Amino acid sequence: MWKVYCGDVLESLRKLPDEYVQCVVTSPPYWGLRDYGVKGQLGLEPAPEEYTANMVKVFRDVWRVLRPDGVVWLNLGDSYAGSGGPGSQYDNKSGSGYKGEFKKYKNPNRSVANLKPKDLVGVPWRVAFALQDDGWWLRSDIIWEKGNPMPESVRDRPTKSHEYIFLLTKNKKYFYDNEAIREPIAESSKKRMKYLRYSKDSKGATGKYAVTNKEYAKSNAKRNKRTVWHINTKSYKGAHFAVFPPELPRLCILAGTSPKACPVCGAPWERIVKKHVGHVPRYKSKSEGRNDCNYGESKSTTLRAEGYHTKTTGWLPTCTCEGNDGSGKCIVLDPFAGSGTTLQVAEELGRDSIGIELNPEYCKLIEERMDNLPENRQVPLF
Secondary structure, three states: OEEEEEOOHHHHHOOOOOOOEEEEEEOOOOOOOOEOOOOOOOOOOOOHHHHHHHHHHHHHHHHHHEEEEEEEEEEEOOOEOOOOOOOOOOOOOOOOOHHHOOEOOOOOOOOOOOOOOOOEOOHHHHHHHHHHHOOOEEEEEEEEEOOOOOOOOOOOOOOOOEEEEEEEEOOOOOOOOHHHHOEEOOHHHHHHHHOOOEOOOOOOOOOOOOEOHHHHHHOOOEEOOOOEEEOOOOOOOOOOOOOOOOHHHHHHHHHHOOOOEOOOOOOEOEEEEEEEOEOOOEOOOHHHOOOOEOOOOOOOOOEOOOOEEEEEEEEEOOOOOOOOOOEEOOEEEEOOOOOOHHHHHHHHOOOEEEEEEOOHHHHHHHHHHHHOOOOOOEOOOO
């Protein structure tokens, strides 16, 4: 089931119940980059401090509608002060985008104190720290590395090819399904594991780790997702150019929601996972009496697993509601829906979704896009 509110983000968020949404995946308009031609839009504030203050206001309402165990994935890009190139605050002269309707506008920050021409403004971190000061847990900064970035005609700095994604939560403990987004181990790790050997008393073939190093090296063992995501940008026919590649919200939704949820309160079900680890060395210092392997000396005493096999054996509810059979759906929210990529991916993954979009043209685009899904579970457009 999906729903779109067409209007101001703050007014639309107030229509949602408290603690209603499990996961937020969004990319607000970046500061000082583009005029989307809609009165009341964010991103054209005269100074980054005003933009940051507006973001804090929006995310206070996001806090209200987010479940206590929910997560927020916030994507933001940066800009330069008065440089005139891509990523600057000069007029957008390209005429590209959805029906070419982006407007030219004055550089909003030439008179901003402490910002010199060609300064990197640091907007993503300004917003992240402001949200942290406002009570959010800042759990991770992820680098979205683009293999096909926008070209820049600069000769005095590297071409920018990354943006930030921040993982934010309301509480210290929250739902996070790391199992859903684990990634293959590096080939170098497989080769290294092939040559590890163990002393006679180490746990191995007859211990709880039953996979040999040789088998491990040939396997499809996986590791915890890293904080650099290599995802190329993708276009969507008819959409403006600031479009999420589907892989980005897919990772966020898989990690931030469960395929099973309580139909009464919406609480996600947790995975029951059985781990099957290969011969992973435990490094110990000489002061502890022995080394578990001959891979060299180390002072670390932690189990260093580059990757391991897992199997999901079941699911457990995280609430005590009567009638909780797991038939509910986690709800994904995008308060700056744009062309609706987050909503589309959420529906394809079997989650319910809510979008908020200020531009009426984009709202129509989202409706057209969602109507083309194989199984349309539409709620009327608001």
